[in-house]
Amino acid sequence: MSPGRQGPARGEALARSRARLAAVQALYQMDLAGTDLAEVLDDFKTRRLVPEAEDETVAGGDIDHFTRVLNGVVRRQREIDPLVDQQLAAGWSLLRVDAILRATLRSAAFELMELADVPARVAINEYVNVAHAFFDNDEPRVINGVLDGLARKLRPGELPERA
Secondary structure: OOHHHHHHHHHHHHHHHHHHHHHHHHHHHHHHHOOOHHHHHHHHHHHHOOOOOOOOOOOOOOHHHHHHHHHHHHHHHHHHHHHHHHHOOOOOOHHHOOHHHHHHHHHHHHHHHHOOOOOHHHHHHHHHHHHHHHOOOOHHHHHHHHHHHHHHHHOOOOOOOOO
């Protein structure tokens, strides 16, 4: 593969990573502030995901992927939440965990449920990285464990067997 070919692919991957981080931020905002979906979509599309945005962690994010994830989580939340609850430790529910953790799990669960073009391993890794952007403790490991369980349930055979 020529260097010119690798550049755009890496750029597209970075844009999707930024879109995932933005989706978690947007879901968090909707959850805590009660902000309307249309308002959040407009804010991110016109101010936060544009290449010249102040927040470099999401600037230049893939607007289409962001929109797909955000709309998908809202549309399928009644299906997502019970699936995630089943993967959490006994006595825990999605509504009981930190709001950023909840937004991360919902976004990732949606991708595992509906975006077959995203390999399960990629979705898991991407959202573990999102968790690292917000947390320094055990939360990334929790994300990894929950998403591994979800991927095995939603996409049987896609991940290697556990040793």
